[in-house]
């Protein structure tokens with residue numbers, strides 16, 4: 573399969589291509605989507621913080637205009653990355669998800685974390701550089717484990733107080749220094765619901781640019797314990813029968829994929845495909 577979208581570090585001195593603009597309210601869009609002719613977009617008097625050449629879409633260069641504040645463009649509106657994830661073209665969402673991660677990282681690494689001096693972008697490399705310290709800051713990626721724990725026909729799902737009302741999802745958490753993926757998974761499940769697991773199986777991964785998680789998805793079997801939801805983090809956790817599931821997470825999430833896959837295997841239905 574030919575990839576429509578590939579990332580690259582492009583020279584911002586070169587003319588042409590497409591551009592996306594990101595401000596405090598998300599990405600600029602109109603009826604045609606979020607990609608605009610770059611020359612036109614740069615003529616819109618936007619409060620530009622930085623420009624990044626981010627890759628190629630269908631062979632055409634794509635740039636990000638990262639803005640320092642709010643702006644209005646006639647005939648256009650602003651839409652959050654999450655809204656692009658939930659609806660619309662998946663390739664466009666991939667472009668915008670990457671753009672968001674690059675924009676956030678570059679914005680947050682304008683100064684050296686060691687000496688406090690201004691950093692510069694390294695030409696041809698995705699790095700912010702402090703010359704006196706010889707220190708490069710690369711885009712930040714935070715590994716997070718996500719796991720569906722099952723017990724026969726039952727799946728363990730939980731709600732965080734941050735979730736949309738009624739929705740239950742798989743357990744997830746960030747890796748800490750010193751942990752393997754499995755260590756992290758076991759700790760997170762213990763912390764969040766006080767359950768022990770066994771037969772941990774890796775199922776697949778997904779980039780989750782909110783703001784920079786890398787989700788590593790697992791399946792695990794229940795091995796013991798009673799559910800005790802973690803105070804403040806977990807509002808409720810329950811075993812749900814595969815025939816009586818609550819409202820579930822968005823269909824493009826790996827959480828949903830892990831649930832749908834288990835249910836499909838249990839019921840002998842066609843297996844879902846993990847959205848990249």
Ligand SMILES: NC(=O)C1=CN([C@@H]2O[C@H](COP(=O)(O)OP(=O)(O)OC[C@H]3O[C@@H](n4cnc5c(N)ncnc54)[C@H](O)[C@@H]3O)[C@@H](O)[C@H]2O)C=CC1
Pocket residue numbers: 714716718741742743744745746747760778780782783785787821825826827828
């Ligand atoms: N794609 C998907 O299907 C899903 C993705 N997620 C994502 O998984 C990630 C982890 O899930 P949570 O339950 O929120 O994590 P968690 O269970 O580790 O708890 C969040 C806490 O971790 C700490 N934290 C925040 N950012 C961190 C980082 N970069 N590294 C280490 N610790 C950090 C903070 O103390 C925060 O309160 C989040 O980004 C969440 O959006 C969660 C569920 C579904």
Ligand SMILES: [Mg+2]
Pocket residue numbers: 743744745764
């Ligand atoms: Mg968690």
Ligand SMILES: [Zn+2]
Pocket residue numbers: 684685686687688689702703704705706707
């Ligand atoms: Zn420095």
